[in-house]
Amino acid sequence: MKNLYLILVALALLPLGVKAQQGQMQFFRPNDQRGLNIFETSKKDTVAFTGLKVKIGGNFELSFQDLTDGNTALPKTQTGFTGNVNSLIKLMPGFNLPMANLNVDVQLADGIRLNLTSYLATRHHEDTWVKGGYIQFDKLTFLHSDLVDQLMKSFTIKIGQNDVDYGDQHFRRSDGGNTIYNPFVENYIMDEFSTETGAEIYYHHKSGFFLMGGITNGELNETVVAPTKIDSATKQVNKYPPAYHGKIGFDKQINEDTRIRLSGSFYTVSSANSSTLFGGDRTGSHYYYIMSNQNIANGTTLNNAVDYNAFSGRFNPGFSEEVHTYMANLFLKHKGLEFFGTYEDARGRSITETSNRGAKQYAVDVIYRFPANKENFWVGGRYNTVTATIAGNPADVTINRGVGSIGWFMTKNIMMKAEYVDQVYKNYANTNILNGGQFNGVMLEAAIAF
Template sequence: MKKLLFTLIAALFMSSLVFAQIRPYDKRGVNVFENPKVDTLKFNGIKLKVGGAFTQSWQSLQETNTAAPKLVSGVDQNKLVALSPGFNTANANLFLDTQLEDGVYLNLTMYLSSRHHNETWVKGGFIQFDKLPFLHSAFFDNIMKYATLKVGHMEINYGDAHFRRSDNGNSIYNPFIENYIMDGFATEIGAEVDVQHNGFIGVFGVTNGEIKGDVAKVAPVAGAGDGKHHPSFLGKIGFDKQLSETVRLRITGSGYYTAGAVSNTLYGGDRGGSHYFSVIENAISTSTAFSGRFNPGFTNKISSLMGNVFLKAGGFEWFTTV
């Protein structure tokens, strides 16, 4: 009994830890973008933080259309699913954050249940360096006062909209229920460097340009792709500062480019699924997990730009994406 009580207390303690350089998963993470360059947790040994996110939604939507019937194998492709109010299947995430060394963190995020996959899936993970104590170098210590290095299979830092989207069971950052119709979000394998100093932000990253690892040789297709796995490059510059006690302004511009990929998913990389169930669909199945979204199907060569403005004045917030 004592051992069980100790285990429960330890679990509660671990879940309450806050790693300063990792975005909190509760309301403290709202309006947080790049991981902050602050150091409030003294390192005195390896620590594990276990966290979770759970979203249970209730939907009351109706839909109609006036499209002429389009029969395919006897099925009207333009007939929408009849909807009624009800609960949607719950979504849940599991977060594991480990502080390995002073300024060194390891993250793993899993989708325990999602609309797209009912079974557990790994979203991604990364190792993050805010300090490099093992190098014992004053030169790198000075650089890391402003820089953060992340390496792994992780959510790419393209634009600012991905910081405010619903990520499967973690929807507390999103002031709405669902994400943009064109959802610029993907997880890719690569590395990213963030630099933050006096409100100015710079980001540069290199990834494999695909949602998963792939070493298979692909035959080129005329007019479609050369069959090669080209790297993808992403960058961001911006300004984010608390101008007064009540006013905060953030302006950023981001870019993403790849000369070619076998299966890029910049606008279709969400493996959780839409939070609008069976909307604008003519059938209900696991293949219709992204209801209400539009994926342009860019899978090969991509050049994409995004601009964002965030203004917070007292209780008023304005966020724009172009």
Template structure:
């Protein structure tokens, strides 16, 4: 543990020294800022103005630390591990963004320390193209005036909730400490084409549907005990339609609908791909568990081999008051299942930002999931969150959250039978 802390501390000091020595001229074209300026920004902005004057590397990062005071309980049929109040392991990210050419950039994010992987590993990266001048000056400029192309092993642009979630140590864009119960987020190899004009948004994408990349084929056991060679992969398709407009100085409205669909994949990770782990450490885990359940507090409907998911997200901001909602339904199954199952999610959050440059905020979120669980049948999970936050600077955020979560419908063999947890988390976050 001492080595992990030392490595994280050294990385944070290196990142900090880089940030201090390179504050001037760090901004890139078509870039979503990782600090407070990126709050309520969804897709990276598109501008026709260019500041490109040669290859430029922007090093940045994030650091987050929580003090957790949460208690949990259940029916008692399965004993829970005791948990108390203390600090969690600090998390850290390293971001490398490169302006490669006029209108062409690269992004790479590495997790230096996280709940699940204490060791350093790459989350993903992509090439972003806003101009095709590298082919020929002015090539398809009428089309590219409104178009952004992304290619890589990257976070899928399914829904709008993933733009407000905490990404390991990158916490400044999330007004809360925890993400949604069904945390729809995954990184897959693919490409997306995004078109924006006069406030209208359209996106189509395709990926190979795999979190863990491999050329190996699956092997399926037949009823007579023999084996049948399966497939090495499948494909996932994404689409998004929406409208985002600053109506006047006080009012902004955005509403989008998104879909994610796979015909077949060896293992779908849409609700289980975040290897950084949940912010609610140690909750609802059995006392005799062999290891930490790094997804504790979340729910994965485990639609393993085929899935069709749809998400609607309204966002309204009037002066300092903002509302963001999530309406989501996902249907699918594992190959061995005879019928599809469905999981539904509703979430609504209301935030009021005030003070100088809206550097203070208070808010609440209600999140509910009802699903046809593969093991327990019909289940329901309800969560309430209250939060207060303070942007000390554009790069430093302090927030305190009270969370209360309850489980219904889980059987006697589950740690979640009549389960609930509640308490307070304080989080300090830095991003630059």
């Protein structure tokens, strides 16, 4: 964590010579409890611009894990590794490596905001990594056009290396040290999240209708090196065309007690250097060492990673070459009762495959927050299931997860939560480490956000 102190010292010197100050940002999602159930930022112009503002924020989380796992896979040896590569690491209760994020938000001009987020320490990368950044335009007053000013009352433009706005779940997921928006410890089994370079344009209507169109380079790690690999489906040298995504929906506070949001999203790319829509998280799973093998870990060369299986408990369909996927989300909130549902249908392949495979995901969250008007406590449950075709497996595999959660916002910046999780793997071949796999147990997590 020494990098954290160096960065904070450097940032503390930024205001010298510049009239920068902590203050409210325009068209901004707060980093703390106030950011719950905010998806795309609102077009409500409620913060007056009074000059350049710099906001330094952070996210910190610490978790205690008491999980047990098991499987029925046949013993297997593998070239380059010693011992049975299908045996599981023996686990014990204990604390996991804490994760931390650093957030820098700058109000550059009236209606123009900049964000830069860095991962200071995570499970997947122990050292500091820049997650990404973007500039958001909600006003274009520098163009001095009354017509443009009127249009921008309904439009938002985001440009940069940023979260791909595919689906609504990524607004509720844990992101390294940022776990304040997630009522559970972990994300979905099939975690759709990636940062890509591109732009998104949003249209907001006062009725609650909204529309978004986006284009990106389709890559987490950009490259200007010409491709040389041959696509097994086309028999041609691989190409790196743009990726496209979009969203349409309706989000309305019907009355004082009831809100409804319904959205549909898609993401599509026909070929890529390495598409990471289902594997773009640079922080790692919050379930440590689940369904992992010590012999492979011992024989794996790592570079700035805590363990070889940083995404344990998740499922990546392996659509690294071609991805075509869509998601439907329904969010309902009546007083303290919340419902969030997800249906996802994805198809894709790797560069060595000649045809697409499929993966489907369903998830339902039910959360009750109390007491009225404060909602700083909650109880909740989640059911999440994935069914997918994977290469070399005789049948489609299924992964089911059930989670129960309780939590407490001690203040708007400090949160504690506990959950019980049970996950089961079905239909994996008996030579796969996940054959007959299951894990369950208790997780405790504390988080700070500001």
